[in-house]
Amino acid sequence: xxxxxxxxxxxxxxxxxxxxxxxxxxxxxxxxxxxxxxxxxxxxxxxxxxxxxxxxxxxxxxxxxxxxxxxxxxxxxxxxxxxxxxxxxxxxxxxxxxxxxxxxxxxxxxxxxxxxxxxxx
Amino acid sequence: xxxxxxxxxxxxxxxxxxxxxxxxxxxxxxxxxxxxxxxxxxxxxxxxxxxxxxxxxxxxxxxxxxxxxxxxxxxxxxxxxxxxxxxxxxxxxxxxxxxxxxxxxxxxxx
Numbered sequence: 001x002x003x004x005x006x007x008x009x010x011x012x013x014x015x016x017x018x019x020x021x022x023x024x025x026x027x028x029x030x031x032x033x034x035x036x037x038x039x040x041x042x043x044x045x046x047x048x049x050x051x052x053x054x055x056x057x058x059x060x061x062x063x064x065x066x067x068x069x070x071x072x073x074x075x076x077x078x079x080x081x082x083x084x085x086x087x088x089x090x091x092x093x094x095x096x097x098x099x100x101x102x103x104x105x106x107x108x109x110x111x112x113x114x115x116x117x118x119x120x121x
Numbered sequence: 122x123x124x125x126x127x128x129x130x131x132x133x134x135x136x137x138x139x140x141x142x143x144x145x146x147x148x149x150x151x152x153x154x155x156x157x158x159x160x161x162x163x164x165x166x167x168x169x170x171x172x173x174x175x176x177x178x179x180x181x182x183x184x185x186x187x188x189x190x191x192x193x194x195x196x197x198x199x200x201x202x203x204x205x206x207x208x209x210x211x212x213x214x215x216x217x218x219x220x221x222x223x224x225x226x227x228x229x230x231x
Contacts, residue, residue, distance in 0.1 A: 035220065037166075044124070045158075045166065045209055047220040061219055095165055106213050106220070107156050107171035114165050 002026035004096055004112035011118045012086050019082040020115045022096030029072055030054050033099040034079040035108060036070060038092040046092075050099065051079065086119045093117075125149065125210050125223035132229040133200045141226040143193040143210035149221055151191040153213045157184075160207045169208070170195065197228070205230045 007021040022034065036048040049060035051070040058070050069082045079096055094115045097108035126144040133139040143155065157170035168177050173188040183204075186195045197204055210223035 044225040045222040103171040109168045111165040
């Protein structure tokens with residue numbers, strides 16, 4: 001079985017940071033890419049960025065540049081997404097998703113279950 | 122970042138054919154593969170179509186897709202109650218150097 005398991009829900013205050021983990025099971029993270037996608041309540045999907053673990057390459061959405069960092073830990077087969085200087089606009093479900101499978105680099109074939117991040121004073 | 126444009130809703134009765142469009146630009150759909158995702162209520166998105174018209178294994182052949190120029194479309198034939206979901210198109214945008222999603226279409230089975 002191939003899947004991604006994300007860390008649990010978080011509640012943060014404005015100005016704080018959050019770090020969400022995404023552990024791969026059934027495949028080696030280094031052989032694929034990981035993208036992060038978020039979805040605000042009742043809204044559509046928003047691409048946040050991607051990381052290609054085997055070359056350490058990251059590419060972030062311009063709207064999040066300077067606030068987001070994506071990393072991987074090959075020893076634990078886990079990807080991480082850290083978002084800083086949180087505001088209420090960052091309240092959303094955060095998903096990690098695998099890319100680079102047989103379906104192509106642009107297709108996200110395996111998704112994590114999602115992590116709810118709530119930002120409130 | 123700019124989103125691909127989809128109609129907000131579509132509906133049909135069981136057995137009918139439903140289609141939805143996805144409008145982009147020459148920077149995204151015009152030059153890159155289109156991907157379609159299905160998001161059932163309360164769940165993570167699921168890959169439905171890749172390379173503009175291919176179905177991953179396990180996706181019923183009731184789902185079909187096409188692309189022409191800077192637009193794409195998804196069709197569901199023989200609509201079933203379990204098809205009630207949100208559908209998103211997506212593509213890489215060479216100008217933005219970013220992945221862009223469509224605005225989403227909510228399909229309702231009447």
